[in-house]
Amino acid sequence: MNGHLLELKNITQKYGRGARRITAVENVNLTVDEGEFVALLGPSGCGKSTLLRIITGLNRPAEGQVLYRGQPLNGVNPHATIVFQTFALFPWLTVQQNVEVALKARGIPPEQRAERSVALLDMVGLDGFETAYPRELSGGMRQKVGFARAMAVEPELLCLDEAFSALDVLSADSLRGELLELWTSGVMPTKAILMVTHNIEEAVFMADRVVIMDKQPGRVIADRKITLPHPRQRKSPEFLEVLDRVYALLAGQTQPEYIELGTAPGEAGRTRALPDVSVGELAGLLEFLDEMPGDRTDVYRLEHELGLGTTAVLHLTEAAELLGFATIAKGDIALTPLGETFAEASILARKEIFATRIRRLPMFKWLLAMLNATDKRRLDRDVIRLALELEFSPEDAARQVELAIDWGRYAELLEYDDSEEIIYQELPEAVAG
Numbered sequence: 406m407n408g409h410l411l412e413l414k415n416i417t418q419k420y421g422r423g424a425r426r427i428t429a430v431e432n433v434n435l436t437v438d439e440g441e442f443v444a445l446l447g448p449s450g451c452g453k454s455t456l457l458r459i460i461t462g463l464n465r466p467a468e469g470q471v472l473y474r475g476q477p478l479n480g481v482n483p484h485a486t487i488v489f490q491t492f493a494l495f496p497w498l499t500v501q502q503n504v505e506v507a508l509k510a511r512g513i514p515p516e517q518r519a520e521r522s523v524a525l526l527d528m529v530g531l532d533g534f535e536t537a538y539p540r541e542l543s544g545g546m547r548q549k550v551g552f553a554r555a556m557a558v559e560p561e562l563l564c565l566d567e568a569f570s571a572l573d574v575l576s577a578d579s580l581r582g583e584l585l586e587l588w589t590s591g592v593m594p595t596k597a598i599l600m601v602t603h604n605i606e607e608a609v610f611m612a613d614r615v616v617i618m619d620k621q622p623g624r625v626i627a628d629r630k631i632t633l634p635h636p637r638q639r640k641s642p643e644f645l646e647v648l649d650r651v652y653a654l655l656a657g658q659t660q661p662e663y664i665e666l667g668t669a670p671g672e673a674g675r676t677r678a679l680p681d682v683s684v685g686e687l688a689g690l691l692e693f694l695d696e697m698p699g700d701r702t703d704v705y706r707l708e709h710e711l712g713l714g715t716t717a718v719l720h721l722t723e724a725a726e727l728l729g730f731a732t733i734a735k736g737d738i739a740l741t742p743l744g745e746t747f748a749e750a751s752i753l754a755r756k757e758i759f760a761t762r763i764r765r766l767p768m769f770k771w772l773l774a775m776l777n778a779t780d781k782r783r784l785d786r787d788v789i790r791l792a793l794e795l796e797f798s799p800e801d802a803a804r805q806v807e808l809a810i811d812w813g814r815y816a817e818l819l820e821y822d823d824s825e826e827i828i829y830q831e832l833p834e835a836v837a838g
């Protein structure tokens with residue numbers, strides 16, 4: 406007897422015909438066990454939705470086998486449900502009736518449906534809204550109805566396809582919290598969750614395992630357990646360390662960090678200068694590469710395509726490589742899955758990704774430690790500049806400070822008061838108040 410709840414064996418899926426035929430996913434092996442919450446991460450087009458459709462039996466794979474509780478899957482899997490990015494609710498039915506539809510489809514007798522749907526709505530925090538119509542609800546609340554409807558099916562395997570990505574930040578956060586509480590408290594009958602997401606922090610916050618995919622063709626490139634206990638603290642050093650490791654997997658990082666990143670100012674070894682680029686220019690490069698057909702671009706073409714000089718292109722590609730957004734080999738530049746994720750992310754998600762990447766640079770570790778060591782978290786720009794002059798020429802030191810401010814502000818790791826020339830951080834409320 407096979408112990409896995411779900412097992413994918415050498416799954417390959419192709420779309421289109423003739424010359425236009427593409428391999429969407431190739432040779433994917435993946436298992437999900439009872440009790441596991443697995444997050445599936447990867448850039449757009451790497452085949453995440455394709456895999457969910459195959460897992461739930463909505464599509465058959467071109468090659469390979471899906472085993473559910475050890476049995477080959479034939480047709481739609483009645484034990485699995487997908488929650489999509491946006492839920493199609495019936496606009497003419499109330500919230501409660503929308504959930505009852507799912508109960509009816511499951512063959513629950515009419516006299517039980519009302520009570521059950523009220524309980525499900527309560528579970529997702531929608532008590533009091535039973536008689537409302539979908540148009541009266543915010544996007545976040547509509548998505549909650551969607552969750553209630555998915556839960557009405559009592560799926561053993563709950564699949565989420567970017568289920569939080571269309572919501573505003575607050576609704577997404579509250580719905581994540583709600584789901585996590587249902588899951589960790591064992592109230593839900595669900596045995597396992599498979600969550601597709603673009604949001605790396607969301608994956609590390611919620612899942613017990615992250616599976617990372619890359620595209621062209623879609624395939625699994627890493628599979629790691631996350632053993633942090635719940636509830637997880639987003640700002641704790643342990644959380645940030647795991648987050649960092651997941652980013653490194655997405656960046657395909659291979660070099661030990663001290664070689665790659667250099668040392669901090671004042672430490673023995675070489676302090677690596679921040680490449681002379683603005684965040685805006687870097688984002689422009691990543692977007693350009695993301696839109697290029699194929700996955701490699703000649704570096705020399707960038708000068709012409711981006712209308713930049715050789716030095717500017719060198720700085721840009723160095724920054725992309727330093728931050729793990731791209732790899733450069735034999736004169737070609739290629740985005741890493743992390744670079745693709747950045748190029749396709751919302752502004753907020755970009756800031757998060759950027760912050761996580763620059764926090765590992767010795768220059769920022771040093772700067773943040775210096776800020777932390779002051780009682781009011783305020784530093785004169787000149788103090789930093791003079792410290793850097795021990796290792797850089799005066800012009801370079803001044804430029805490094807400007808870059809650190811530009812990058813740090815974008816990442817929201819620090820703030821800068823232009824008139825007073827002070828680098829500072831807002832004190833956490835508990836300390837300030």
Ligand code: ADP
Nearest residue numbers: 420421429448449450451452453454455456623
């Ligand atoms: P993801 O969910 O990771 O963004 P998808 O599974 O949607 O990726 O798509 C994987 C690849 O397959 C992409 O290149 C996409 O364009 C292609 N694809 C997906 N669905 C179809 C389809 N129905 N017909 C043709 N190509 C498709």
Ligand code: MG
Nearest residue numbers: 453454455566
């Ligand atoms: Mg998708």
